[in-house]
Amino acid sequence: MTPADLHYQVDVAHWGWSIAWFLWFVGIAGMGSVAYYFVRRAPLAYVIFGSLAIGLLLVVSHLGRWWNLPRVLWIMVINLDFNFNSWMLIGIMMLSVHLFMTLFIVIAHLPFLTNRFGWLGWTKALNASNLYLVLYAALGAGATVYSGFLITQAAGVPLWNTSLIPVLWVISGSVAAIAVLELLYVFGLVDARVSSFGVRLGMGLDVLKLLAVLGFLHVALSFGSAGARFGAELMTSGEYALMTWGGVIGIGILIPLAIGAYTIFVGKSKPLLLVSSVAALAGVFFLRAAVLLAGVWEPLVL
Amino acid sequence: MSTRLRRGQAPTRRMAHIWDASRCIACGACVMACTQANAPEMMFREEKGWKSLASNIRRIDSVSPHGRPELLLVQCQHCENAPCISTCPFGATYYDTDGRVRLDPARCAGCSYCVTSCPYNVRWLHPDNKLPKKCMGDGCIDLTDSGQHPACVQACPAMARDYGDLNDPSSSVSVTLRTKRSRRLLEATGSEPKFFVVEGSR
Ligand code: SF4
Ligand code: SF4
Numbered sequence: 001m002t003p004a005d006l007h008y009q010v011d012v013a014h015w016g017w018s019i020a021w022f023l024w025f026v027g028i029a030g031m032g033s034v035a036y037y038f039v040r041r042a043p044l045a046y047v048i049f050g051s052l053a054i055g056l057l058l059v060v061s062h063l064g065r066w067w068n069l070p071r072v073l074w075i076m077v078i079n080l081d082f083n084f085n086s087w088m089l090i091g092i093m094m095l096s097v098h099l100f101m102t103l104f105i106v107i108a109h110l111p112f113l114t115n116r117f118g119w120l121g122w123t124k125a126l127n128a129s130n131l132y133l134v135l136y137a138a139l140g141a142g143a144t145v146y147s148g149f150l151i152t153q154a155a156g157v158p159l160w161n162t163s164l165i166p167v168l169w170v171i172s173g174s175v176a177a178i179a180v181l182e183l184l185y186v187f188g189l190v191d192a193r194v195s196s197f198g199v200r201l202g203m204g205l206d207v208l209k210l211l212a213v214l215g216f217l218h219v220a221l222s223f224g225s226a227g228a229r230f231g232a233e234l235m236t237s238g239e240y241a242l243m244t245w246g247g248v249i250g251i252g253i254l255i256p257l258a259i260g261a262y263t264i265f266v267g268k269s270k271p272l273l274l275v276s277s278v279a280a281l282a283g284v285f286f287l288r289a290a291v292l293l294a295g296v297w298e299p300l301v302l
Numbered sequence: 303m304s305t306r307l308r309r310g311q312a313p314t315r316r317m318a319h320i321w322d323a324s325r326c327i328a329c330g331a332c333v334m335a336c337t338q339a340n341a342p343e344m345m346f347r348e349e350k351g352w353k354s355l356a357s358n359i360r361r362i363d364s365v366s367p368h369g370r371p372e373l374l375l376v377q378c379q380h381c382e383n384a385p386c387i388s389t390c391p392f393g394a395t396y397y398d399t400d401g402r403v404r405l406d407p408a409r410c411a412g413c414s415y416c417v418t419s420c421p422y423n424v425r426w427l428h429p430d431n432k433l434p435k436k437c438m439g440d441g442c443i444d445l446t447d448s449g450q451h452p453a454c455v456q457a458c459p460a461m462a463r464d465y466g467d468l469n470d471p472s473s474s475v476s477v478t479l480r481t482k483r484s485r486r487l488l489e490a491t492g493s494e495p496k497f498f499v500v501e502g503s504r
């Protein structure tokens with residue numbers, strides 16, 4: 001039964017597709033930074049940098065009053081008044097630091113810059129430093145967790161008020177990072193050794209992601225408030241059911257799992273890897289979009 | 303005149319709204335008066351998300367299980383543990399010394415985080431300036447600063463609305479809450495709302 005007081009957050013607050021893309025890019029960049037610690041390849045650094053830059057641009061363009069941002073920042077700085085209770089503020093600060101840390105790594109991978117401008121040599125030292133890269137990976141994981149807490153903290157949307165979301169975001173962000181590595185391999189940008197990092201781990205993560213998605217829906221349907229339940233119903237049998245079952249689970253989990261199994265038993269095929277990594281990346285996006293779009297307020301009257 | 307509450311400072315007054323459901327005749331005058339006082343340019347325009355007149359009072363019509371039409375009016379609850387204040391990244395949403403939750407447009411970048419953070423769904427984005435509007439708007443702040451009641455209280459023909467200080471035991475709202483049955487909405491969220499729905503005599 002539809003409650004008398006049912007409102008979708010996307011209609012009122014307008015957290016829609018652009019925020020879904022933002023969360024997707026943050027997931028790729030965040031867990032991509034963890035992958036970077038292990039593989040340390042230039043193309044991955046470029047992808048992380050691009051994802052962060054696009055993600056931040058998306059979030060700024062989503063601001064209804066973006067033109068007021070310089071004044072807002074100025075007032076905060078001159079008053080030394082920062083609301084560190086807000087995950088949005090913490091997250092934007094983390095992403096900005098992350099962007100700069102990635103920029104240094106990208107520069108270290110560009111010999112025409114480091115050779116021409118000798119003073120940029122320190123970026124190579126940073127890129128060779130385990131400590132720097134551990135910090136970088138930690139910040140990436142933190143940024144992914146942040147993108148989960150960002151919506152968890154939005155008290156108006158009960159479907160989101162669960163700590164399963166950051167967990168889901170980290171697992172699916174890891175799936176996305178591995179899919180990016182596979183894509184880089186398909187396009188000949190990293191070698192097979194780097195890509196072999198992924199197949200079994202990717203399948204394990206796909207299974208984990210499946211369990212986490214089903215767990216998230218089950219918790220909302222069985223133990224959630226009316227608003228959480230209604231949101232979960234939108235995802236399982238309502239307006240966003242196709243996105244959940246077809247996009248998140250079918251395309252995003254089952255196709256990569258089937259191709260992963262084929263790869264293990266029969267052997268690697270680049271066209272199939274291409275399909276599986278694009279499907280995995282699409283699934284990670286559908287997950288964020290479905291969770292966002294299915295967000296409704298707690299009905300005050302049923 | 304109320305000012306922005308500094309960190310660690312307690313409000314001098316705790317101003318609260320009362321809506322007496324047992325007296326309300328569902329005329330909608332308060333909803334209109336609110337728009338007229340606080341956003342007159344929206345008088346004939348719809349809040350698209352709510353599909354109703356853009357007002358700081360949201361009207362929820364429903365039918366009881368016995369088939370009787372029912373009404374609930376909601377507006378900003380001026381929560382004492384306001385999620386919208388915790389989440390606003392730029393400190394644009396703040397408490398004033400009267401314990402009201404206010405908005406500083408100079409500090410607002412229009413991220414809508416306060417909108418998704420409000421458990422009561424009482425904030426709406428103004429289509430022209432993209433500010434997250436809610437009770438109390440500038441019109442009602444001016445009215446109350448000059449010692450008058452907010453527009454909704456003044457407009458109500460059934461005396462179903464009131465506004466006053468919870469810290470003052472002799473204020474009309476304190477007396478009503480002592481003598482009548484009332485409830486607060488969504489208390490489980492822990493937001494400590496200061497909007498009371500009066501349901502009748504004790
Ligand atoms: S009712 Fe909503 S907008 Fe008003 S103070 Fe509470 S959380 Fe903020
Ligand atoms: S829309 Fe404005 S008031 Fe609301 S959270 Fe964003 S900056 Fe703060």
Ligand code: SF4
Pocket residue numbers: 321325326327328329330331332333457458459460461462463
């Ligand atoms: S003006 Fe008074 S009687 Fe009319 S709807 Fe509002 S509260 Fe009810």
